[in-house]
Amino acid sequence: MSTDLEVGLRARVTVPGSSANLGPGFDTLGLALGIYDTVEVEVTSSGLEVEIFGEGADDLPRDGSHLVVKAIRQALKAADVDAPGLKVTCTNNIPQSRGLGSSASAAVAGVVAANTLAGDVLDTEEIVQISSSFEGHPDNAAASVLGQAVVSWTDIPVDGVSHPVYRAVQLPVHPDIKATALVPSFHASTNAVRKVLPSHVTHTDARFNVSRTAVMTVAVQHHPELLWEGTRDRLHQPYRADVLPVTAEWVNRLRNRGYAAYLSGAGPTAMVLHRDPIDPKIIESAKSDGLRVLDLEIAGPVTAELSRA
Numbered sequence: 001m002s003t004d005l006e007v008g009l010r011a012r013v014t015v016p017g018s019s020a021n022l023g024p025g026f027d028t029l030g031l032a033l034g035i036y037d038t039v040e041v042e043v044t045s046s047g048l049e050v051e052i053f054g055e056g057a058d059d060l061p062r063d064g065s066h067l068v069v070k071a072i073r074q075a076l077k078a079a080d081v082d083a084p085g086l087k088v089t090c091t092n093n094i095p096q097s098r099g100l101g102s103s104a105s106a107a108v109a110g111v112v113a114a115n116t117l118a119g120d121v122l123d124t125e126e127i128v129q130i131s132s133s134f135e136g137h138p139d140n141a142a143a144s145v146l147g148q149a150v151v152s153w154t155d156i157p158v159d160g161v162s163h164p165v166y167r168a169v170q171l172p173v174h175p176d177i178k179a180t181a182l183v184p185s186f187h188a189s190t191n192a193v194r195k196v197l198p199s200h201v202t203h204t205d206a207r208f209n210v211s212r213t214a215v216m217t218v219a220v221q222h223h224p225e226l227l228w229e230g231t232r233d234r235l236h237q238p239y240r241a242d243v244l245p246v247t248a249e250w251v252n253r254l255r256n257r258g259y260a261a262y263l264s265g266a267g268p269t270a271m272v273l274h275r276d277p278i279d280p281k282i283i284e285s286a287k288s289d290g291l292r293v294l295d296l297e298i299a300g301p302v303t304a305e306l307s308r309a
Helices: 067-078 102-117 124-133 139-146 190-194 203-221 224-230 245-256 280-288
Strands: 009-020 029-044 047-054 085-092 149-155 165-171 178-183 260-263 270-274 292-296 303-308
Touching (some): 009 139, 029 178, 067 102, 067 124, 085 102, 139 165, 203 224, 224 260, 224 270, 245 260, 245 280, 280 292
Parallel strands (some): 047 085
Antiparallel strands (some): 009 029, 009 303, 149 165, 178 270
C-alpha cells in the first residue's frame, strides 16, 4: 500500500537540454547542454494544477496528459508513494521539438521531482529507466540525468513480454569543447523524421558508423581535434536531408568550412562542437537566414532541491 506524501512538500528541479546522436551514434550518443528547464512540484491536498511559462506556454497541455505530470505519476508509483494533489509549474527555456531534448528533459524533470518528494528512493539507473521509457531510447534522457556526454544502449528482452531495459554511462567531456546550436523557427516531429530512414543499410555504411562512433567517444573525452571526423555519419543524416533541407544546407556549409556540425537528434537544429570561436561572418549569415544561435556550455547532471511550504 502506497504512502501519501505530506501536503506542502516542494521539489524544484533544474534539468539541462541535450543533443542526441552527435553524428554517427544513432540512438546511442548524447550530450548535456547548458540550456535549462525548471520544474517546481508542490504536494497539495487535492486536484492538479499546471502552470507553464516560456517555451511551449501556448501549446502544451495543462492536464494529466502533460509529459511532466505523466512522469511524476510514473515515478511516484515506482517509489510506492502517492500525492493527494499536485501543483506543477514549468519554466521552459529549451526550444520545443527542435532536437534539443525538450521531451526527454520534461520526463527527467518529472521523474526527479517525484523521487525528490519521495525521499530519493530511486537510484540513478531507475531514473534513467523510467525517464527513457517515455521516448523508447535513452540517449537524450540519460544525458540530462547524468550530465556531460553519455553512451547509452537498450537491452531488448527476448521473451517478448518484459519491458526494454535502458542503460547509460557518462563520458567526461574535454574542457575545451563548447557547443553552438543553430535553431530554425520551425518544428520537427521525431516520428515523422524517423519514417524517412531505410529499413536496411549496407554493411559498408554500418562499418563506417561503428568506426566513427568509436572515434567520437575518444574525441569528446581526449582528442577534440578529431571532432570533425567523429561526427561523420551515413546511417541517418543523408536520408533526412530532403525533409530538413535548411538544416542539411547549414550542416554541409559548416562541415565544408571544417566545423564539426551535425543534425541534433531528429532536428531541425544544426549543432556545432568546437574549441575555437566560430567565424562571426558565419554566425551573422545564420542569423540573417532566420536561425537562432545559442552558444552553450556542456552541462552537468539534473539537480533538485526539497523544501516545505
